[in-house]
Amino acid sequence: MNERDSEQVAHSLVTRGYEQVGHESEADVVLLNTCSVRDMADQKGLGKMGMLGRLAKERPHMVFGFLGCMAQARGGELLEGLPHVDLVVGTQKFHRVADYVDELITRKKENAERPTLNTQRPMENRMDDLRFSIVDVEEEAGSQSTIRDQQLTLKQATAFVSIMQGCNMHCTFCIVPQTRGSERSRSISDIVAEVRDLVSHGIKEVTLLGQIVNLYGRHEFPKVDGKSPFVQLLEAVHEVEGLERLRFTSPHPIGFREDLIDAISRLPKLVEHVHLPLQSGSNKILKAMHRAYTAEKYLGLVERIRTARKGIAITTDIIVGFPGETDDDYRQTRDLVKQIQFDNAFVFRYSPRRDTPAAKMPDQIDERVKEQRNQDLLETVNESNRRILERLVGSRVEVLCEGPSKTNRERLMGRTRTNKIVVFPPSPKRRSTDENQEFVGQLVNVRVERANGFSLYGMPLLE
Ligand code: SF4
Secondary structure (H helix, E strand, C coil): CHHHHHHHHHHHHHCCCCCCCCCHHHCCEEEEEECCCCHHHHHHHHHHHHHHHHHHHHCCCCEEEEEEHHHHHHHHHHHCCCCCCCEEECCCCHHHHHHHHHHHHHHHHHHHHCCCCCCCCCHHHHHHHHCCCEEECCCCCCHHHHCCCCCCCCCCCEEEEECEECCCCCCCCCCHHHHHCCCEECCHHHHHHHHHHHHHCCCCEEEEECCCHHHCCCCCCCCECCECHHHHHHHHHHCCCCCCEEEEECCCHHHCCHHHHHHHHHCCCECCEEECCCECCCHHHHHHHCCCCCHHHHHHHHHHHHHHCCCCEEEEEEEECCCCCCHHHHHHHHHHHHHHCCCEEEEEECCCCCCCHHHHCCCCCCHHHHHHHHHHHHHHHHHHHHHHHHHCCCCEEEEEEEEECCCCCCCEEEECCCCCEEEECCCCCCCCHHHHHCCCCCEEEEEEEEECCCEEEEEECCC
């Protein structure tokens, strides 16, 4: 979601004539789009902005801003202790950023030209003279429809499409309802138009994004023929000619009704991958988290999804060390994870977020215990992940080539429909760089030769 919001902000600046540069030291404007979902993300954002203060001293004309969830949660308090920060913009105001940046640049220019500015004064005081900041963390009706422009690179195979904002679920550990507001959805026609435009620019795969994506449109649009607005949207996007693959993330188990399971079984462009957050395998902890399903219901749902589509990959999110989680609660989580055999899982140590009910619960768990459970669960997850990847060795998989591998630019990388990363050489034969570039954005059949813990490696089959 943050990546997508950053693309939108980048697009709005580029259309005004700004250029993207490779490093902050070359920039006149540095905007950090922040995450607040765990304390570590907050601390990273604050630490990074603190380090940027050095640049501000050397080049006082620079503009520095915080955007996104931490900006929304902390507002003007972010200006305290970070005197070089000029801009704080919340999650419903990304479309205003370009105006604000323009305004700040103009103000700084005017101030710098003011004859009264005493250049003999120490730099800190001069920065005070120039201080003018903008904080905008207000709600704005219709803001969910403003994340719709894409800043595509020349060769790009996949894109995110933001279909809704906010969440009304109020899981007791989660800060998202505070930072992203209540659920608001874009219209189906607006989303389909964006996907059509993406496909006309060479995009082959889109991922529909929402904090609670499968409950899309439940407040705005009616069911039609027993189908939820989300299933109606899937069907409409599925119709877009030239689109090869369709993904969505992240759903909530309680929004997984029969119409969605049926869509998984009958819409071929929907890929064989569902990310289905579990959070805990203990019913006591699920209740305390306000998750509104039981471990048994979750397991039943996994079985229904697996029956609906053969070979479908299921990944998940799990929190360990939620307040009150005993050894026995943790064991129930680990047992369920073993039983389900997830393709992969993001395991998080519980991180108290301010103004959330769980942060005030008794029986907060010691960090060492959280860490032990985290490591232990990761081993369990890695085992099933490794087994699933190894089973693919010798098989042929369809890969959508996304570009050069991050760790070896000589190789290409892409993903299978089940979201497994595959790394492969541009060609078994010698081909020109241009020919190899042509793989990017193409569906390539690859024979898998080996697997490590996280990726597959193979050879493209040129038919
Ligand atoms: S459903 Fe997801 S985004 Fe919404 S409150 Fe729960 S964890 Fe947070």
